[in-house]
Amino acid sequence: MKIINGKLLAQNLRDSIANEVKQYSRPPGLAVILVGDDEASQLYVRNKSKACVEVGFYSDQIHKSANITEEELLSEVNRLNENQTIDGILVQLPLPSHIDSNKIIEAIIPEKDVDGFSSENVGKLSLNKPFISPxxxxxxxxxxxxxxxxxxxxxxxxxxxxxxxxxxxSMELLNAGATVLVCHKHTKDITDKVKTADVVIAAAGVAHLVKEDWVKEGAVVIDVGINRLKDGSLTGDVDFNAVKDKVSAISPVPGGVGPMTIAVLLENTLTAYKARLIDS
Structure with missing residues (x-):
């Protein structure tokens, strides 16, 4: 059994980005908009901004009150769209219920959509012609x-x-030639379906959902879940200790997918930066 060390992989990617950034006269710029005072969101934003600084990016943290109107937030996004020192724009989700998240995401120009959530960037991924992917x-x-x-x-x-x-x-896996099944809240006999998988990607947000008898011998298991238990510890969607000896490879929580997500955000920002350099 191999533990996939996302923390180490992420550090290697960040080191590579930091070395590349040194050759440019202007640092890539990432703006992160945080609306409200959600503690988890604040932590995510701090981690993203810290990662930016560590690789030599310019980081702009924009904190807005939870009672900001949708129009005011759209205005802020448009201001950043036009700012030539900003190459990537990220709006930390979730947003307050009175704001339409989709409308805000679509307001970010695709060239600066470093989360890869806009219709244009998702569409390019679905056609296997990705520019910036989630x-x-x-x-x-x-x-x-x-x-x-x-x-x-x-x-x-x-x-x-x-x-x-x-x-x-699902699109990434299809593009790689895999056969893909997506399970959701309406899926019947989910355990039987997961048992057939060569690769299991658990992203349900339910602690220890995937048990030892859910996975087949030798499967690869990637745990996307981040769940906080009553004792304050973090755990994934997979019962790691029960599953690890049955599979060929597994990612831990913490130290797996989380660090890679932030490293890829930096890579996406660098991609957006270089595309804008070429265009200019």
């Missing part, structure tokens, strides 16, 4: 590649159909 699925593909695993013809099951992970993940 960070978590792209990071997972790098994790699978790191163990020299060939996805062609493999049966892959994704648990969770969110726009952030499940749906774009």
């Amino acid at each position: 960070c978590t699925p792209k990071g997972i593909m790098k994790m699978i590649a790191s163990i020299k695993y060939d996805l062609k013809g493999k049966d892959c099951v994704i648990i969770g159909a969110s726009n952030i992970v499940g749906r774009p993940m």
Whole structure:
């Protein structure tokens, strides 16, 4: 059994980005908009901004009150669209209920949509012509590649159909030649379906959902879940200790997908930066 060390892979990617950035006269710029005072969101934003600074990027943290109007937030996004020192724009989700998240995401010009959530960037991924792809699925593909695993013809099951992970993940796997099944809240006999998988990607947001008897011998398991238990510890969607000796490779929580997501965000920002350099 191999543990896929996302923390180490992420550090290697960040080191590579930092070395490349040194050759440019202007640093890539990433703006992160945080609305409200959600503690988890604040932590994510701090981690993203810290990662930016560590690789030599310019980081602009924009904190707005939870009672900001949709029009005011759209105005802020448009201001950043026009700012020539900003190459990537990220709006930390979730947003307050009175704001239409889709409308805000679509307001970010695709060239600066470093989360890869806009219709244009998702569409390009679905056509296997990606420009900027969603960070978590792209990071997972790098994790699978790191163990020299060939996805062609493999049966892959994704648990969770969110726009952030499940749906774009299915496109990444299809593009790699895998056969993909996406399970969601309406899926029947989910355990039986997961048991058939060569690769299991758990992104349901339910602690220890995937048990030892859910996975087949020798499967590759990627755990996207981040769940906080009553004792304050973090755990994934997979019962790691029960599953690890049955599988050929598994990612831990913490130290797996999370660090890779942030590293790929930096890579996407660099991609956006270089595209704008060429255009100018």
